[in-house]
Amino acid sequence: MIVEHSRGQYEIQFIPLAELPEALPADAAIITDENVFNLHRHWIKERPALVLPAGEETKDLKSFGHCLEWLAHRAYSRSSAIVALGGGVIGDLAGFVAASYMRGVPYIQVPTTLLAQVDSSVGGKVGVDLPQGKNLAGAFHPPQRVVICIDSLKTLDHRQFVNGMAEVWKYGFIADEELVGELAVMELDASHPQLEAIVRRCVRHKRDIVQADEYETNGIRATLNFGHTVGHAIEQATNYREYLHGEAISIGMVVEALLGERVGLTVPGTHRVVREHLERQGLPVRSEILGNARHLIEVMKRDKKASRGGLAFSLLTKVGECKLVSGIPEAEVESTLGAL
Ligand SMILES: NC(=O)c1ccc[n+]([C@@H]2O[C@H](COP(=O)([O-])OP(=O)(O)OC[C@H]3O[C@@H](n4cnc5c(N)ncnc54)[C@H](O)[C@@H]3O)[C@@H](O)[C@H]2O)c1
Ligand SMILES: [Zn+2]
Numbered sequence: 216m217i218v219e220h221s222r223g224q225y226e227i228q229f230i231p232l233a234e235l236p237e238a239l240p241a242d243a244a245i246i247t248d249e250n251v252f253n254l255h256r257h258w259i260k261e262r263p264a265l266v267l268p269a270g271e272e273t274k275d276l277k278s279f280g281h282c283l284e285w286l287a288h289r290a291y292s293r294s295s296a297i298v299a300l301g302g303g304v305i306g307d308l309a310g311f312v313a314a315s316y317m318r319g320v321p322y323i324q325v326p327t328t329l330l331a332q333v334d335s336s337v338g339g340k341v342g343v344d345l346p347q348g349k350n351l352a353g354a355f356h357p358p359q360r361v362v363i364c365i366d367s368l369k370t371l372d373h374r375q376f377v378n379g380m381a382e383v384w385k386y387g388f389i390a391d392e393e394l395v396g397e398l399a400v401m402e403l404d405a406s407h408p409q410l411e412a413i414v415r416r417c418v419r420h421k422r423d424i425v426q427a428d429e430y431e432t433n434g435i436r437a438t439l440n441f442g443h444t445v446g447h448a449i450e451q452a453t454n455y456r457e458y459l460h461g462e463a464i465s466i467g468m469v470v471e472a473l474l475g476e477r478v479g480l481t482v483p484g485t486h487r488v489v490r491e492h493l494e495r496q497g498l499p500v501r502s503e504i505l506g507n508a509r510h511l512i513e514v515m516k517r518d519k520k521a522s523r524g525g526l527a528f529s530l531l532t533k534v535g536e537c538k539l540v541s542g543i544p545e546a547e548v549e550s551t552l553g554a555l
Contacts, residue, residue: 216415218337218422220357220429227337227418229411232364239298239323239362244291246282246309247300248273251327254370255300263289267305271455274304274343276352282312296321296359302328302375303335303460307353310341314356321359327367329379330461333386333417336361338425338436348451348517355430365414368405374459376405377497381442381461381468383413384496386420388468388489389441392535399492434539441529441537442468445552448514452504465498470505474551475530478543482533489534501555508552512545 216227230238236258239245245264252259252266265285267273286297299309299322306324313322326336342353368376380403387394394416403410421439428435446467450458458466472489475481490500504511515526526548527541 216418216422218357219426220339222357225358225360227361227363227422229363229365229415232366235325235362235364235367239325240296243296243298243323244286244289245298245300246305246312248302248305251301251305254327254367259300267308269304271304271344274308276343276345278308279312279315279343282309283316286312286316291316291320293317293320296323298323298325299336299358300325300327301331302326303331306331306335307341307350308343310339310356310358311343311353314341314354319356322356324358324361326361326363328371329368329376329414330382331379332363332365332368332414333379334382334421336363337418337421339429349447349455363414363418365411368410371405378459378461380496381465381493381498383417384492384498385439385441385464385468386417388472388531388534389438389529389537390420390424390535391416392533395492395534399495437527437539438529438537441531442466442471444515444526444528445470445511448511449502449504451514452507452511457504458499458502462499465493465496466500466502466505469493469500470551470555471528472531473555474528474543474548475532477551477554478530478540478547480538480540481531485531485534489531505552505555508549511552512548515548516545 217224245262248267248269250269267278297309297313299306310322313320324336326332339355339357341356342350345351424436442464446464449463449466469490472486476483476486494500525542525544528543529537530540531537
């Protein structure tokens with residue numbers, strides 16, 4: 216699959232894990248985390264690799280500086296690639312390192328979580344968190360290649376797999392009603408024979424969306440944020456401790472589906488359908504934090520999409536269709552949160 220962007224194009228390859236070592240340049244600098252390293256140490260150990268602690272805390276300026284200095288110390292040049300081997304944390308961090316080292320070097324995304332395969336590895340958004348907020352420093356730096364090994368997901372723990380499924384459902388809700396129907400009868404897990412087809416389908420949706428709006432300027436890419444305005448506020452209000460990203464956006468999707476119904480944009484009953492699917496998937500669909508509506512709204516107002524006229528949301532028109540809507544009054548959001 217090819218992704219076109221303003222500076223060229225890149226390929227998304229699907230290969231078995233056993234073929235990964237040969238698919239990567241032997242001299243590439245591998246950036247990974249300790250969990251992923253332990254799973255791949257048999258072939259990585261002969262290659263240049265920087266192994267970082269696992270977890271969101273690693274996506275910070277300190278690791279960013281550490282990676283840059285590691286590359287400089289080893290005299291890496293523009294001609295050698297960086298490999299981001301891991302989940303979205305490593306993909307975002309190593310991608311931002313690649314965007315900055317010598318004003319930009321090529322990098323290859325090798326996403327090893329479901330979330331990274333269907334979402335973060337495609338589209339060129341890279342960055343790190345600052346103490347003041349998530350993803351506050353970053354760049355658009357498309358990878359040279361994305362290499363997806365579906366069988367690498369077999370070692371993911373159940374919670375991380377289900378976390379990625381939240382984004383899979385999201386593609387269905389915003390753009391693919393048929394996918395919703397298929398997921399509902401599938402009971403997808405890491406060894407399901409249809410998993411690769413589903414990941415490919417999600418990647419194709421992401422590809423089409425980022426090709427239509429590479430720099431998030433015309434409202435198309437922002438539709439990917441269904442569930443995210445509320446989801447991000449939940450993550451922040453709970454200090455990123457209680458919920459994984461997919462879990463928070465699962466709750467966010469239920470809230471935003473109801474919000475769409477209440478403003479008359481979404482077909483009535485849609486939020487119930489969304490909630491039932493996510494609940495059956497084992498994702499959270501409600502939270503005590505929703506009771507703290509005022510606080511959540513204050514957090515949402517700091518959202519990049521918010522304007523003075525009100526809050527902005529990617530709202531469903533029905534299952535499989537959505538649109539970006541700005542100027543939603545705070546009072547409407549507050550009463551929706553109160554209704555759940
Ligand atoms: N750039 C984008 O467009 C974009 C989009 C969505 C999310 N993100 C970012 O992605 C990050 C979250 O990514 P994530 O959910 O992949 O988290 P993550 O990278 O922290 O990975 C989750 C956990 O799984 C482990 N792991 C990774 N691959 C494994 C495997 N194959 N087997 C066993 N364990 C494995 C990791 O070590 C980690 O402990 C966030 O920082 C978020 O901001 C970026
Ligand atoms: Zn997301």
